[in-house]
Amino acid sequence: MATAALLTDRYELTMLQAALADGTASRRSVFEVFARRLPDGRRYGVVAGTGRLLELLPDLRFDDEALGWLAREGVVDERTCEHLAGWRFTGDVDGYPEGEVYVPGSPLLTVRGTFAEAVVLETLVLSVLNHDSAVAAAASRMTSAADGRPCLEMGSRRTHEEAAVAAARAAAVAGFAGTSNLEAGRRYGLPTIGTSAHAFTLLHDDEDAAFAAQVAALGPSTTLLVDTYDVAAAVERAVALAGPGLGAVRLDSGDLGELAHDTRRQLDRLGATGTRITVTSDLDEHAIAALGTAPVDSYGVGTSLVTGSGAPTAGLVYKMVAREDAGGDLRGVAKASRHKEGVAGAKRAWREVSGGVASAEVLVVEGDGGAPEVPGARPVQVALVRGGEVVAEGATGPQGVRRAAARHGEARAELPADARRLQRGEPCLPTHVLGARA
């Protein structure tokens, strides 16, 4: 790839060209990222991808290869290419800390800079946050439904190979305990999991030979896949070969609840009382909840997780909410169309919390004198970038994921009890927008 800078929509650069020509490119501008609504009856969203964005942002440049292509293709004119050669983001970014929950209107990310700086970020910001937040929102419902039992991410094969790494990361933000994806393990320090597939059993002359080979190579604490032929016969074989210290058996088909009960009884009868049962067949948050009374020790989740369980994108938008006018003052702006109106002006976000339970999201529109504090509420936004440099501590790399997971646990625990219901419903917090002087 020439550079991450071309991971963008053409119109960001043609707008830049037109704004450079008439001088508006240098106007100070404020863009906010928010959701107009939550997908599919969800009660809350989960901010994810912020750490990835902060890893990408400082290095974002238009290199010679990118500039050469833009010029050759005539995407933008020579003046714009020259501007892009020196382009870097030197503005400020504030945002909800990664892992925080949000509701419609919550300003997840606020970007301040010249129009030339801020407009160029739009597509990349949205790609990262829309993908990662969609996965994290689904993951959060799954870890909620699992009620303390570990959830393991196994969906790499169902999504784009690089999206898979980001999905594993987003799942970890929302409480997943491990991932099958090795690159996610390497890049973000996530625990990786996985032992064998049906192909390994089929490769061998019989199941006995396959189990013996796996136990010899990976030790008796391994997880044996027991549903290639007959589950009960395989469990018998597995314990006979690995001994009662067998780590786990995996069920990947059939009626998982019934099979888990049968298998648990069989394992106990065989003396393998410590052998765990992991289930992995097309699970989503509803299937996980339905298995709550079954003797299941961990859930492996693939397709539903990486595709956002019915909501594969978070639907976040990046909208200009204020910009400098001809007189040099910052002025709130909003599109006036009937169907997509927004609230003009940069907003400070507060969460009203009473007795440890969140009750409302309060957005205070900034005025000339800034935005007043909301008594008894906690401020949600934190400083992420100042003058183009990342200032948020520990927000990137493996540490960023760990901190985001901790933040998510706290933020979710603070929500009203019905926020964790899987049924469709309204956003779990009402949003109040206050003028700067309210």
Add this chain to the structure above:
Amino acid sequence: MATAALLTDRYELTMLQAALADGTASRRSVFEVFARRLPDGRRYGVVAGTGRLLELLPDLRFDDEALGWLAREGVVDERTCEHLAGWRFTGDVDGYPEGEVYVPGSPLLTVRGTFAEAVVLETLVLSVLNHDSAVAAAASRMTSAADGRPCLEMGSRRTHEEAAVAAARAAAVAGFAGTSNLEAGRRYGLPTIGTSAHAFTLLHDDEDAAFAAQVAALGPSTTLLVDTYDVAAAVERAVALAGPGLGAVRLDSGDLGELAHDTRRQLDRLGATGTRITVTSDLDEHAIAALGTAPVDSYGVGTSLVTGSGAPTAGLVYKMVAREDAGGDLRGVAKASRHKEGVAGAKRAWREVSGGVASAEVLVVEGDGGAPEVPGARPVQVALVRGGEVVAEGATGPQGVRRAAARHGEARAELPADARRLQRGEPCLPTHVLGARA
């Protein structure tokens, strides 16, 4: 990234370790990629991603950074790390040409090699094909519904930043005429499109100033976005500023059918009879079909396209269908579980076509003497890789996309007429599986 080789599930490598230890790693194996079912009442699937896979495959290696991490983490033992240091794929791959249509059971890709070679490819093969084929299947329904009017891909912001590039490519395979994604333009030679967003209008003191700036910078043939405030007033302004040679206006909200009719009448009245109308608000194949009688000149599609319009993954699986036995003979294998059975043995695929219309997919299971031809049918598979080297001509890079788009046009045109219906239904071709000696 250390290497694309870590874009995989941990169990591929633990299986390798166990198979190296007991000698089965060297058994010749055949894996097939196929769909157990089509998603969501779809009538056909579209093969996409093959070219991307062929770009990745020859360079797939475990480099020192990857090997060091695998060793440090104890993912696999020393012997396996040593094996991986010399690992490369030296086997054969056959497959449906990119752009071809498929139905359940169609062997889209057949991988032959030792178990050690073939098992390592599983996750990456599925990530690429599942993502790209999901987008292409949705795109094909959209270009069908558009019935010759150009469809433009604008979904980058709704999906992971690298998935966005692959999605733009997959859309082109299924007949999309352009993309907003610049990196997709650069990497695959796709036409790129886009001029301005609402932010550009909001940046300016009024719409007049914004339109004047855009026309000055990009010329009167540009596309002006006319729904920031009042559409009719904006159209009036747009033609006044750009003249009747204005390229196009874009409608991004409201009742697009009604607005398109009103706008067309207004443009014609203003003498701008050549000015085109492009619409871009949350379109999917059904919305496109519903606009068939409206005076719309092109469709910009975002969210629905890149998320597969309800089916964000193609659900393809990579299954072992045959492997060498202890005597050195290739033996068909299949999992026996009730819910996920497959057909043992490598399969040759033929499409029965009569009078230019496809009528069935015929899969012939290979026996000792190969697989007999099916008279009157065309063979679907082509040779992609031999001895680890790509042998398919023109299957990669920009040429690969162009050829795949041509193939898709031909393959879709050959389907029975009702295959293009948007309503839910059965796969448009029945699949017949014949034994090698049938």
